[in-house]
Amino acid sequence: MIQPNIPESDRPRVVIVGGGFGGINLAKALKHAPVQVVLLDRNNYHLFQPLLYQVATAGLEPDSIAFPLRGIFKNQKNLHFRMAEVKAVRSEENVLETNIGEIRYNYLVIATGSNTNFFGNNQIAENAIGMKSLIEAVQIRNYVLKQFEESLLLNDERLIRRKLNFVMVGGGPTGVELAGAFAELRKYILPKDYPELPIHLMNIFLVEAGPRVLASMSEASSVNTLKGLDFLGVKVLLNTAVKEYDGTTLKLSNGDTIETQSLLWSAGVKGFPLEGFPDSVLLPNGSMKVNEVNLVEGYSNIYAIGDMARMLNDERFPKGYPMVAQVAIQQGAQLGANIKNSLRGKVMKAFRYKDLGSMATIGRNRAVAEFAGIRLSGYIAWIAWMAVHLLNLLGFRNKLVVFINWFYRYFTYDRGTRIIIKRGAANIVKLGKTMDQTTASNI
Amino acid sequence: MIQPNIPESDRPRVVIVGGGFGGINLAKALKHAPVQVVLLDRNNYHLFQPLLYQVATAGLEPDSIAFPLRGIFKNQKNLHFRMAEVKAVRSEENVLETNIGEIRYNYLVIATGSNTNFFGNNQIAENAIGMKSLIEAVQIRNYVLKQFEESLLLNDERLIRRKLNFVMVGGGPTGVELAGAFAELRKYILPKDYPELPIHLMNIFLVEAGPRVLASMSEASSVNTLKGLDFLGVKVLLNTAVKEYDGTTLKLSNGDTIETQSLLWSAGVKGFPLEGFPDSVLLPNGSMKVNEVNLVEGYSNIYAIGDMARMLNDERFPKGYPMVAQVAIQQGAQLGANIKNSLRGKVMKAFRYKDLGSMATIGRNRAVAEFAGIRLSGYIAWIAWMAVHLLNLLGFRNKLVVFINWFYRYFTYDRGTRIIIKRGAANIVKLGKTMDQTTASNI
CATH class of the missing domain: 3.50.50.100 (FAD/NAD(P)-binding domain)
Structure with missing residues (x-):
């Protein structure tokens, strides 16, 4: 019964796995391209990870650093979003296996980001x-x-x-x-x-x-x-x-x-690799070997960007680029331009990271x-x-809410969101049989 | 090992169960009273229930309608807050049984509010x-x-x-x-x-x-x-x-x-009665029979206010007052004044609800x-x-955040917080053995 229900199109289909910095910048770059863009993410929002630590320390509400992906792309007619967990790739058939069924692709872009790395301990x-x-x-x-x-x-x-x-x-x-x-x-x-x-x-x-x-x-x-x-x-x-x-x-x-x-x-962080790739393209930290246009080694239509990509052609970064937002953003935007180039029969342009600098707040x-x-x-x-950080945060509402929290905290030394959201023993929601187990237990 | 650790005092101790509208208004009214106030709640925040429906429909972030109880009372020196689940009352000993140990009281006020009533279906x-x-x-x-x-x-x-x-x-x-x-x-x-x-x-x-x-x-x-x-x-x-x-x-x-x-x-709603009371004082909807000063029938130092109290002395409300915030607020404030009166040897003044009106928004x-x-x-x-609603919401930060959400929604017709916060299969937090089960599973 469950199936992705993505309308078929004559245009080539670009499937992007992950709505992080890389994925959304790639999708945006394809706005006017003659392709059908399918964006998949396990969540329905884009997360602004650089401010995650302020949520963890009661300085910002979780909603202020998350932006609904459907909101970002509401004016992009060639994009279809589906909330999905991607399981594996069957590259010989150009098919992606997901929890909402199989999805065909012409171009596949893996932009799944990274997770905490405990280095096997x-x-x-x-x-x-x-x-x-x-x-x-x-x-x-x-x-x-x-x-x-x-x-x-x-x-x-x-x-x-x-x-x-x-x-x-x-x-x-x-x-x-x-x-x-x-x-x-x-x-x-x-x-x-x-x-x-x-x-x-x-x-x-x-x-x-x-x-x-x-x-x-x-x-x-x-x-x-x-x-x-x-x-x-x-x-x-x-x-x-x-x-x-x-x-x-x-x-x-x-x-x-x-x-x-x-x-x-x-x-440390490590990549989120999909199943279906030979060990030869996977690195110990879970990322994938890509060439200078983010093409995964040995494939002709599968790309990896951001934390998932290990690109070694830049002499300034012999071990590959750092796993930071800027690399993902730039690779996403450039891969979008490159896909447009390739559709026009032009060659893809090699990626070269432009370091915009780095910063950290101490207090x-x-x-x-x-x-x-x-x-x-x-x-x-x-x-x-x-x-x-304010300028890069998506959405006017989120910018205002974050600004107010900072403004308020600056003058009061207070942290407004120090609440513990938990289920009390006496008021557990009665979530019936029709509600999926995941909804019931995994808030 | 676990014990409430509330410092003993020469003053009479007023224990308030519940940090809702009734409980916090009572606690505030006792600010300068010669008593020790102990406020218990299963959550660490006061919830502004009238706007709950906007959280449920993606119009407001949950944090904007919750205010930390410790923040409300940070300048009230005679108040001690403990996060606790209250289990039962042993009224003959003036002791409350809770999940953080036993707590002695001189005055006990039950302000636990109400829960959804399915009328036994x-x-x-x-x-x-x-x-x-x-x-x-x-x-x-x-x-x-x-x-x-x-x-x-x-x-x-x-x-x-x-x-x-x-x-x-x-x-x-x-x-x-x-x-x-x-x-x-x-x-x-x-x-x-x-x-x-x-x-x-x-x-x-x-x-x-x-x-x-x-x-x-x-x-x-x-x-x-x-x-x-x-x-x-x-x-x-x-x-x-x-x-x-x-x-x-x-x-x-x-x-x-x-x-x-x-x-x-x-x-419908029903009260949250504590164990330890005879059936004769409990009504079918879970509330408790109280006299005109909110004293529970048959007791000399146990009070109930708000949704938990059924007061029948007002000829305008032969079935008792409605279960609304205003009744709880007024009963809390007046019981505070009455406890101060009784400590000065004066008689308590009978409660009479002043209906400030009612309102509902449709859209x-x-x-x-x-x-x-x-x-x-x-x-x-x-x-x-x-x-x-803005004026009654606690806290400057919350007022601003709610105002911004409304302002934004009015002009954009958008709802900013339409995000699904769930645990993904691949990124479940590794919450170790030292974390309580309740923390790990009950966000």
């Missing part, structure tokens, strides 16, 4: 918390607020420490931004909301295996970031790796241990930013960070 | 959807959007109708407001987001057993409301009761059937309102409705 994978999806960020917010509430019920200092210590692993932008936001929770929210809790029992740690934080930026920015984190009271442990974590005690490579029930892992009035040879830090970098 | 209770909590509203939003997405995958018209027909049961303000909001989804969102879906297959029904909608208001307002619903295309069935509902087919008392997978039940530019002998309808009532 099952003990850590089981006990640590990743943050790559909206539901994960909401769960972290619920979990963190619950630790505060439950700490009030304890008398044993060691158990309280376990609940109030928060450890971020990975000194990249996500780890730094999370650590900064947790430190601000400690500084501005804890004393007001929980005056009974001894603040010295709450500590924020940032653990980084390498010699510096924000290693992709300049030495000066790393130093600035360290100073900012130190000012906020974050304990940064450099050249330190995680050895073991059983859910309550973290063992570090330097022999130290930290008691914590909250290990937030942002030390109130503190950020670091580098672009076009300019290095900023402190207040001006923080303003630049906010402006860039 | 188990088949309907199993298959219909109630809307009394934030998680229920979010689940309805997810569910409704999922019906739209899944309709696209079907060819059988009967199955599509099942997914696109939405039936509200109960012609009170909640039913009317939900029906109006669904009709607006149909009118403004469906054609833009789902141009492939035939709009005539989506129908909104409002089923009311009595002879008119908004029966608590004037005949003229009922007529106005009917006209407004008719304009929006809502099919209103008066003098019609629900007989049976198996999850896909609804049988009505007039012999008709409606194919629907979405039956939203707002035909864009359409509402009905009645207060102080004045009857409004149409645009001016709609503006009044928005002003009253």
